[in-house]
Amino acid sequence: MPTPMDSLQLLNNLSRNILRARPGEVTPETLSPIFPHLDSARIPTRVRPSSADRVQVQLGICALLVVTACDIHLHDDPVLVARILEPDGWPCIWKWIHFLHDKFIVGDAYGATAYASAVNAIGRTLQALGRATASRAVVTGTPGVITLVTKRWLHDGGHGREGGSPYMPPGENGRTFANALTSLLNSEGGGRPDSVMPQVLDAANGDTKLIATTALGQLREALAMESTYLILLHLSLVNCLSDTTHPHLHIALLDEGTIPTVIQVLSWCNARPLHKASASLMLLCHSNIIVAFNSINGPLWVVQALNSGFLPALLRSGNFLHRVDHPFIVSLLTSMLSELLLQHLIFRSILRAVRRALKQVEKQNVGTAAASGVLWDVWTQFKARAEERLCLLDAWDTAGGRHKHRICNQVNCQQEDDQMTKLCSGCFGPMYCSKACQRLDWPVHRERCKASRKLLQDGLRARLDDGDLSFIRFIVDGEIRRRLPGVVKDARTKGVSLNMLVLEFDFSAVPMDFRVKDIFDYEVDPIPDHDGDLQDILRRAVDSGGESMAARTLIPQGEMSASLVSLIDIELFLDASATT
Known part of the structure; x- marks a missing residue:
C-alpha cells in the first residue's frame, strides 16, 4: 500500500503529465487515482485537526488540482466530463470545496498558510468545471455553488480579506474567484440554467450597485496596471454580468459607467502592439457596446457612447484590424457603422452627439483612409448619411425646433x-x-x-424626449410630402380609397423602408406606440370619408421597434407637396 508521500508524489506527477498531454491523451482511466482521495468519507471532522487529517487534506487538494489540470481537455472531451460528473466525482468534489471554504477561508483551523491553497483549489477547480457545457450546467445547478463563488468574489475582490493574508498577493484571491465566476456564468452552448443570475443577485442581497462597482472597479484597476491578462479577465466578467434578461443588473452596470470604461479599454487596446489577446479584447469591447445599443432603451446608450469617444476609438480599431486577419471582428465593426449606428440617426439627441463626435474625429485625424483602415469605405458612407441628417437637423432648428425644445x-x-x-x-x-x-x-x-x-x-421602454419626437415627425412630414403625390396617383389608378391605406416608414431598417399597406394589415399588431393609439387613428381615417389617411413610423428601440402614428390631412399635404 502506498504511503501518503507516495500518493502525493503520484498526484503531483499526474497533474504535470496532464498539463503536458495533447488532446485525446487524457482519458477517464488517467483520472482513476484521484477518486479515492476525493471520497467524502475522508474529509476530516475533528475540531482540532490531527497530523493524519492534515495529510488527508493535502491529498484532497492535490486531487482537486488534477481536475484543474484537465481544464483545456474538459472543453472538448464529453467522455472525460461524464466521468468527473459521476457520483464519486462532482458530488464529492463539492463536499471538499465546501469543507475547504468553511475551514480554510472562513475559519482558520488549519492555519493562515492554508488559506492560499484553499483559494487556489476552489477557484481553479470551479473554473475548470465551467469550461464544458455539460459540467457547467451540473455545477451551476448545484445549490450553493454560485452563492459561494459570488460572495467570495464580492468580498475578496472588492474589499480584500479582513486582516489581509501575507500568503496571497494583494487582490490575487479576488482574481481567482473572478476567473471561477466568469467561467460559470459563461452561457456558451446554453449550459447555464436560468436560475444562475438570480443566485448571483441573491448572494449580493439584491445589491446590484455592489456587483456593478466591484466588477467595474476591478476592470479599472486592471486597466491602470496595463495587464492584458487581467483586463481580459475582468472585461469577460463584466460581459457575463451584462445580461439584458436581468435589467436591474444591466442598468446598474451601465449606470456605473460600463460604456465609458469599455471605450477606455478599447482605446488602450488600439494603442498596443499587435497581439492575439488584443483582438480578443477588441471583440469583447464591441460585443458589450452592441448589447447596450440593442437593449430596450438603446438610444440612450448610443448617446453616452458617442459622448465618450466611441467613434474615434471605433475608427482606430479599423486601423488595428487592417494589420491582422480577423474577418469576424471586421464584419462586426462594419455592421456597427453601416447598420446599428446608421439606424439611430433618426434621433435628434443622437445627431447632436454625432456632430460632436465628428469634430473629435476631425481633431484627432482618424477619419482618413490610413487611420480607419478596413472601415474606410463604410465610414465614408456613414459620414455622408450623418451629414445629410445633420442638414435636416439644422432645417428643423431653423423651422423653430430648437426654439420650442x-x-x-x-x-x-x-x-x-x-x-x-x-x-x-x-x-x-x-x-x-x-x-x-x-x-x-x-x-x-x-x-x-x-x-x-x-x-x-425595470427594463421597460422610457418615454422618448419631446425634441426627439418632434424631429422624427419633421423628417416623416418631409417624406410624406415627397411620396404622397405618387401614392395618390397609384391609388386612383387602381380605384383604391386613400383612407383605407397606411403609409409606413420603417427607420429601423437601413436604408429606411417605405411601404403602402392595407389598413386591415393592422388588425393585430404587437409593436407599441409612443404617441397616439394605432387603432384609434385607423378608425378616424376610415371615418374621414377619404379626407385623411394614417401614417406610421417605426423607430429603433434596441432589438425591437416602437412606432409613432399620425393622421394625415391628404389635401393639406398635397398642397404642401406642390409648393416644395
Whole structure:
C-alpha cells in the first residue's frame, strides 16, 4: 500500500503529465487515482485537526488540482466530463470545496498558510468545471455553488480579506474567484440554467450597485496596471454580468459607467502592439457596446457612447484590424457603422452627439483612409448619411425646433451652444448646460426623473424626449410630402380609397423602408406606440370619408421597434407637396 508521500508524489506527477498531454491523451482511466482521495468519507471532522487529517487534506487538494489540470481537455472531451460528473466525482468534489471554504477561508483551523491553497483549489477547480457545457450546467445547478463563488468574489475582490493574508498577493484571491465566476456564468452552448443570475443577485442581497462597482472597479484597476491578462479577465466578467434578461443588473452596470470604461479599454487596446489577446479584447469591447445599443432603451446608450469617444476609438480599431486577419471582428465593426449606428440617426439627441463626435474625429485625424483602415469605405458612407441628417437637423432648428425644445432643460436658460450639454445622470433624459442649471431645474424634473429611472431599472421602454419626437415627425412630414403625390396617383389608378391605406416608414431598417399597406394589415399588431393609439387613428381615417389617411413610423428601440402614428390631412399635404 502506498504511503501518503507516495500518493502525493503520484498526484503531483499526474497533474504535470496532464498539463503536458495533447488532446485525446487524457482519458477517464488517467483520472482513476484521484477518486479515492476525493471520497467524502475522508474529509476530516475533528475540531482540532490531527497530523493524519492534515495529510488527508493535502491529498484532497492535490486531487482537486488534477481536475484543474484537465481544464483545456474538459472543453472538448464529453467522455472525460461524464466521468468527473459521476457520483464519486462532482458530488464529492463539492463536499471538499465546501469543507475547504468553511475551514480554510472562513475559519482558520488549519492555519493562515492554508488559506492560499484553499483559494487556489476552489477557484481553479470551479473554473475548470465551467469550461464544458455539460459540467457547467451540473455545477451551476448545484445549490450553493454560485452563492459561494459570488460572495467570495464580492468580498475578496472588492474589499480584500479582513486582516489581509501575507500568503496571497494583494487582490490575487479576488482574481481567482473572478476567473471561477466568469467561467460559470459563461452561457456558451446554453449550459447555464436560468436560475444562475438570480443566485448571483441573491448572494449580493439584491445589491446590484455592489456587483456593478466591484466588477467595474476591478476592470479599472486592471486597466491602470496595463495587464492584458487581467483586463481580459475582468472585461469577460463584466460581459457575463451584462445580461439584458436581468435589467436591474444591466442598468446598474451601465449606470456605473460600463460604456465609458469599455471605450477606455478599447482605446488602450488600439494603442498596443499587435497581439492575439488584443483582438480578443477588441471583440469583447464591441460585443458589450452592441448589447447596450440593442437593449430596450438603446438610444440612450448610443448617446453616452458617442459622448465618450466611441467613434474615434471605433475608427482606430479599423486601423488595428487592417494589420491582422480577423474577418469576424471586421464584419462586426462594419455592421456597427453601416447598420446599428446608421439606424439611430433618426434621433435628434443622437445627431447632436454625432456632430460632436465628428469634430473629435476631425481633431484627432482618424477619419482618413490610413487611420480607419478596413472601415474606410463604410465610414465614408456613414459620414455622408450623418451629414445629410445633420442638414435636416439644422432645417428643423431653423423651422423653430430648437426654439420650442431648448438646448438646456432649465426654463430660463438661453444657452444656444450644445457642445457642453450633458444628459441627466439619473434618467438620461433632459440635457443641461451646467450643474447650476440642473440644480435649478431639479424641483420641476424630480418626479419625471424618478418615474423614468424606474422604467429603465425595470427594463421597460422610457418615454422618448419631446425634441426627439418632434424631429422624427419633421423628417416623416418631409417624406410624406415627397411620396404622397405618387401614392395618390397609384391609388386612383387602381380605384383604391386613400383612407383605407397606411403609409409606413420603417427607420429601423437601413436604408429606411417605405411601404403602402392595407389598413386591415393592422388588425393585430404587437409593436407599441409612443404617441397616439394605432387603432384609434385607423378608425378616424376610415371615418374621414377619404379626407385623411394614417401614417406610421417605426423607430429603433434596441432589438425591437416602437412606432409613432399620425393622421394625415391628404389635401393639406398635397398642397404642401406642390409648393416644395
